Amino acid sequence: MNDIYVYVIAALLPLSAALVVLQVNPYHALVIRGILGALAALTYTMFGAADVALTEALVGTMLAITLYGVAVRSSMxxxxxxxxxxxxxxxxxxxxxxxxxxxxxxxxxxxxxxxxxxxxxxxxxxxxxxxxxxxxxxxxxxxxxxxxxxxxxxxxxxxxxxxxxxxxxxxxxxxxxxxxxxxxxx
Structure with a gap:
């Protein structure tokens, strides 16, 4: 039963990555990038890598989204x-x-x-x-x-x-x- 969750989340990772790349609006891409980071952190947690999941959640998602948001806001x-x-x-x-x-x-x-x-x-x-x-x-x-x-x-x-x-x-x-x-x- 636990394997189904892993397969579903693993299938959502490339889907959300493709959505980030195909997004025209940079603000929508930032939101989808946040979802991608949350899915990656969840995947790491399910495989027992809590330290990597925490790093992904804090640095890969929250900090990156904040910095990208500032960059997009100032360049647009x-x-x-x-x-x-x-x-x-x-x-x-x-x-x-x-x-x-x-x-x-x-x-x-x-x-x-x-x-x-x-x-x-x-x-x-x-x-x-x-x-x-x-x-x-x-x-x-x-x-x-x-x-x-x-x-x-x-x-x-x-x-x-x-x-x-x-x-x-x-x-x-x-x-x-x-x-x-x-x-x-x-």
Whole structure:
């Protein structure tokens, strides 16, 4: 009777490992990784290796999940640089429309948008080149000022972010550009 439990748990180990690998959402993968660690600890306990089970439960599951969670949380963010007080009151609705659109698109890909303010345009461009931020958003100086909506110019140094945002954000709100910072540094 005891062998059936061992076989069931042993069958769940590769299944949960496959689910971790196939998971798209990193937060779901963390939860399944916790289940995988608990199953491994249970397996070790059933085979009489209590010390290994305790180590797996504490280090392999709890500590690893905590560290992975912190890493995923900090890496799943797009830092967008803006110049503070550059938009007028009339343009704030257009800017908010753009930011809401960016957040919607990024949320589909499990990313967060973090706005980082800079004092002037030179600091903003330097931060982009120093890779402190992933992109910039400024009023488009090349646009026609007679338009009812003031378009913005959004620049990103991360090609994947460019590929995600370009087709999904309205071109009437912003103009997207990809900046290859590796060429600039050479």
């Amino acid at each position: 963010v797009m830092r967008l640089g803006i110049v503070e007080n550059q938009t007028t009151e009339a343009d704030k609705t257009n800017f908010q429309k753009l930011i809401d659109g960016l957040r919607t698109v990024l949320n589909k890909h499990h990313l967060r948008l973090e706005l980082v303010s800079y004092a002037d345009q030179q600091d903003l461009q330097q931060a982009l080149l120093n890779q402190e931020i992933h992109g910039t958003c400024e009023p488009d100086l090349e646009s026609d000022r007679n338009l009812t909506e003031q378009p913005y110019h959004t620049v990103t140094r991360v090609q994947r972010l460019y590929e995600i945002m370009k087709p999904e954000i309205s071109s009437s709100v912003t103009r997207f550009t990809y900046l290859d910072t590796k060429e600039k540094q050479s």
